[in-house]
Amino acid sequence: MVELEVQIPTAFDPFADAKDSDAPGAKGYVHIRIQQRNGKKCLTTVQGLKETFSYDKILKDIKKQFCCNGNVVQDKALGKIVQLQGDQRKNVSQFLVQAGIVQKDQIKIHGF
Secondary structure (H helix, E strand, C coil), X not given: CCCCCCCCCCCCCCCHHHHHCCCCCCCCCEEEEEEECCCCCEEEEEECCCCCXXXXXXXXXXXXXXXXXXXXXXXXXXXXXXXXXXXXXXXXHXXXXXXXXXXXXXXXXXXX
C-alpha cells in the first residue's frame, strides 16, 4: 500500500508581528463612524486610538482646524471615544494621517 503525505493547512495570522510592534495604532484599527441624530444632524465618532495619546489635545486641534464642537466620552467596553459634531469622517482621517497618529491603512471609515 502507498502512503500519501498529506499536509493539513494551519491557521496563519498575517498580523501577528503587528501586535508586537510599538508603532502608533499598530494594536488595531482606528474606526471612524457616523451616527445619525435627528433630521440632518449627525455625530462623528473616533474609536481605537492608543491610550498613550492625549485625547484632549487631539480634540482641541480637530475642533480648531475644522470649526466644529466635540468631546471625549469614556465608555466601559470601548474605552475613550472622541465625538464630533457633523460629518467629519474625511477630515478626521486626513488629520490623523498628517499628524502621524496612525497610518492610512489602519483607518476604517464606516457609514453611509
